[in-house]
Amino acid sequence: MKKTIVNDIDFSRYNIKNEVRYSYKTEKGLSKKIVEEISERKNEPKWMRDFRLKSLEIYESKPMPTWGVDLSQLDINSIVAYLSPDAKLKNSWDEVPEDIRSTFERLGIPEAEKKALAGVGAQYDSEVVYHSIKDNLAKQGVIFEDMDTALKKYPDVIKEYFMTKNVTPNDHKFAALHGAIWSGGTFVYVPENVKVEVPLQAYFRMNAPGTGQFEHTLIIADRGSEVRFIEGCSAPQYAVSNLHAGCVELFVKEGARLIYSTIENWSKNTYNLNTKRALVDKDGVIEWISGSFGSHKTMLYPASVLRGKGAKSEYTGVTFAAKGQHLDTGSKMIHLAPYTSSKVLAKSISKDGGITNYRGLLRIGPNAEGAKASVQCEGLMIDEISRSDTMPIIEVSNDNVDIGHEAKVGRISDEQIFYLMTRGLSEDEARSMIVRGFVEPVAKSLPLEYAVELNRLIKLELEGTIG
Amino acid sequence: MKDNLLEIKNVKADVDGKEILKGLNLTIKRGEIHAIMGPNGSGKSTLCNVIMGNPHYTVTDGEILFEGENIVNLKVNERAKKGIFLSFQSPEEIPGITVDNFIRTSLNAVTNKNMPMLQFAKSMKEKMDMLDMKPEYRTRYLNVGFSGGEKKKSEILQMAMLNPKLVMLDEIDSGLDIDALRVVAETVRKLKTEDMSILIITHYNRILDYLEPDVISVLAHGRIVKEGDKNLAKELEKTGYESILDEVLS
Ligand SMILES: Nc1ncnc2c1ncn2[C@@H]1O[C@H](COP(=O)(O)OP(=O)(O)OP(=O)(O)O)[C@@H](O)[C@H]1O
Ligand SMILES: [Mg+2]
Numbered sequence: 001m002k003k004t005i006v007n008d009i010d011f012s013r014y015n016i017k018n019e020v021r022y023s024y025k026t027e028k029g030l031s032k033k034i035v036e037e038i039s040e041r042k043n044e045p046k047w048m049r050d051f052r053l054k055s056l057e058i059y060e061s062k063p064m065p066t067w068g069v070d071l072s073q074l075d076i077n078s079i080v081a082y083l084s085p086d087a088k089l090k091n092s093w094d095e096v097p098e099d100i101r102s103t104f105e106r107l108g109i110p111e112a113e114k115k116a117l118a119g120v121g122a123q124y125d126s127e128v129v130y131h132s133i134k135d136n137l138a139k140q141g142v143i144f145e146d147m148d149t150a151l152k153k154y155p156d157v158i159k160e161y162f163m164t165k166n167v168t169p170n171d172h173k174f175a176a177l178h179g180a181i182w183s184g185g186t187f188v189y190v191p192e193n194v195k196v197e198v199p200l201q202a203y204f205r206m207n208a209p210g211t212g213q214f215e216h217t218l219i220i221a222d223r224g225s226e227v228r229f230i231e232g233c234s235a236p237q238y239a240v241s242n243l244h245a246g247c248v249e250l251f252v253k254e255g256a257r258l259i260y261s262t263i264e265n266w267s268k269n270t271y272n273l274n275t276k277r278a279l280v281d282k283d284g285v286i287e288w289i290s291g292s293f294g295s296h297k298t299m300l301y302p303a304s305v306l307r308g309k310g311a312k313s314e315y316t317g318v319t320f321a322a323k324g325q326h327l328d329t330g331s332k333m334i335h336l337a338p339y340t341s342s343k344v345l346a347k348s349i350s351k352d353g354g355i356t357n358y359r360g361l362l363r364i365g366p367n368a369e370g371a372k373a374s375v376q377c378e379g380l381m382i383d384e385i386s387r388s389d390t391m392p393i394i395e396v397s398n399d400n401v402d403i404g405h406e407a408k409v410g411r412i413s414d415e416q417i418f419y420l421m422t423r424g425l426s427e428d429e430a431r432s433m434i435v436r437g438f439v440e441p442v443a444k445s446l447p448l449e450y451a452v453e454l455n456r457l458i459k460l461e462l463e464g465t466i467g
Numbered sequence: 468m469k470d471n472l473l474e475i476k477n478v479k480a481d482v483d484g485k486e487i488l489k490g491l492n493l494t495i496k497r498g499e500i501h502a503i504m505g506p507n508g509s510g511k512s513t514l515c516n517v518i519m520g521n522p523h524y525t526v527t528d529g530e531i532l533f534e535g536e537n538i539v540n541l542k543v544n545e546r547a548k549k550g551i552f553l554s555f556q557s558p559e560e561i562p563g564i565t566v567d568n569f570i571r572t573s574l575n576a577v578t579n580k581n582m583p584m585l586q587f588a589k590s591m592k593e594k595m596d597m598l599d600m601k602p603e604y605r606t607r608y609l610n611v612g613f614s615g616g617e618k619k620k621s622e623i624l625q626m627a628m629l630n631p632k633l634v635m636l637d638e639i640d641s642g643l644d645i646d647a648l649r650v651v652a653e654t655v656r657k658l659k660t661e662d663m664s665i666l667i668i669t670h671y672n673r674i675l676d677y678l679e680p681d682v683i684s685v686l687a688h689g690r691i692v693k694e695g696d697k698n699l700a701k702e703l704e705k706t707g708y709e710s711i712l713d714e715v716l717s
Contacts, residue, residue, distance in 0.1 A: 437563025
């Protein structure tokens with residue numbers, strides 16, 4: 001077994017740096033000209049171009065947020081907003097350029113596609129380079145396209161749904177930024193009563209240093225349908241900052257069920273300021289599974305708007321912050337209709353001076369008669385220098401509700417380490433075991449392959465080994 | 468004549484800058500059952516921690532020889548791998564880690580090899596039957612929500628699986644009801660091989676009736692102040708520690 005010191009983790013799998021070959025990129029920074037350039041290059045309809053420009057105005061009018069993580073070092077003017085790789089969109093891996101293909105191969109994407117996925121999209125910097133869906137799904141009317149293609153093929157649907165009634169550019173500064181310079185991402189439509197048994201996956205890879213990735217994900221699960229969507233992301237480590245400000249808009253129609261999972265592994269120089277929201281209709285179900293391991297700073301609060309009677313949401317999250325990382329994550333549950341229910345299970349771990357914060361909101365509106373909600377958030381600090389906090393906010397405007405709530409933070413004690421070491425475990429193994437135990441309730445509720453990946457990442461973080 | 472498994476020579480040890488062990492000498496022969504008794508706060512648990520290498524305790528003087536080798540500078544897990552085992556007076560709880568998973572990991576760490584699954588399961592069952600533990604405990608989280616007695620049984624189960632050379636039982640009898648005490652003591656006796664030495668720390672005679680120590684030492688004020696055979700325990704029961712202390716201090 002290979003053993004490295006804990007501070008110097010071998011993330012080689014994620015750290016492949018390819019030479020940056022691009023067909024087109026914008027100047028650093030942000031301007032009307034740059035936004036127009038992006039839109040023109042993409043050959044977009046006028047309404048989208050206008051939408052982008054309007055979003056830019058909103059972006060410029062809004063101040064930087066002063067809560068959450070410290071963004072004072074984030075310099076938008078040094079970030080390249082759009083960089084198109086020297087590769088065209090393909091639906092066969094063989095046609096994807098060698099270096100890009102091998103990056104995705106090392107991340108295990110084509111292999112997973114063969115074994116366990118119904119469709120895959122792979123984005124490299126600003127553009128999607130590979131997209132494919134199994135024929136049987138396409139035949140059932142399932143749409144799985146990259147966002148730019150979707151805009152061309154289904155302009156009316158996109159115009160109706162794109163940042164109009166779910167997330168809007170007015171929501172906050174980075175939603176506006178996203179509206180202005182979004183590129184790539186995925187569009188999924190699952191027709192009524194169609195059950196997609198095998199998950200769809202999108203993988204987002206940033207390769208070039210000093211760039212931003214602003215992919216847009218729009219999923220519409222129509223009445224009674226079922227679908228699982230997996231999102232993965234990573235980037236190699238550079239000295240300069242990268243910025244990720246994606247946006248995920250989910251529509252769960254009556255009786256539909258959508259499972260949205262993310263394992264985020266951005267390099268530790270990335271600002272991850274992401275917006276995710278689901279609108280859930282009557283008896284619909286949204287399940288979020290969220291693993292945040294990478295990035296320099298993250299602000300991410302997937303929101304579920306339970307607007308139909310009996311709508312349901314579950315959020316299961318693990319956040320892991322090591323040296324130099326500050327991850328501010330949580331979940332928002334907004335109950336607007338009667339008999340809606342939500343459940344939050346969030347665990348965060350910090351080590352080597354890393355900071356995690358659970359920031360959550362549970363809001364029970366006046367109409368949410370008979371709503372049920374439980375929030376459990378827990379932070380574990382691995383050493384004396386790390387920090388962890390929980391800030392679960394609860395607002396209740398209806399008396400007839402059932403709410404459970406538990407928040408705590410703790411530190412691994414010397415006594416626990418000593419106890420485990422008396423049974424033959426090294427200090428690192430002892431810590432790793434305590435952390436695995438800590439995330440066990442989450443691991444148990446995850447699909448097996450996630451639980452395996454989670455344990456692998458913990459082992460990697462704490463023991464420096466890939467076991 | 469058996470050789471010395473453990474020799475403690477003039478050990479002084481501090482905790483948080485306060486000296487607790489003040490030049491302690493103790494020898495345990497291979498295969499010996501050795502009981503240590505002594506007043507509350509006299510340093511018995513400290514001695515176990517020092518032998519085990521708890522970094523909270525600093526050895527400022529003296530040597531601890533295990534099979535002739537000075538182990539004072541070895542890490543806790545290295546001592547465990549040499550065959551030293553401590554059953555804790557109050558064992559830690561480890562949420563999320565099952566008894567099964569824990570003992571397996573520990574066994575693999577101590578022996579440096581993987582015991583096949585079936586063999587492990589069989590061995591666990593056998594030891595748990597001996598201890599009168601229900602099979603459900605295998606999937607419970609380690610010590611979490613265990614009663615005082617159950618925690619003690621869990622310690623002995625670990626000892627049984629790890630098969631160490633030196634077993635330190637720090638007040639294994641506290642918190643056990645009469646039946647559980649018998650079960651635990653009998654299990655320890657059954658598990659004890661000729662090569663296994665046992666250091667029992669206790670305040671009571673009952674467990675000594677079952678385990679019949681070869682030697683009883685009295686620890687007071689950070690030193691071993693008296694040594695005797697198993698009759699010493701009965702004597703102490705009658706007279707208490709005061710007479711001995713008077714004798715030693717005068
Ligand atoms: N970790 C510690 N921090 C501070 N003081 C300690 C620590 N461990 C032991 N001591 C002190 O050292 C002295 C000896 O404690 P120890 O636990 O060894 O006694 P003991 O003989 O095992 O007592 P008991 O019979 O009550 O279990 C006590 O005064 C105790 O308060
Ligand atoms: Mg004690």
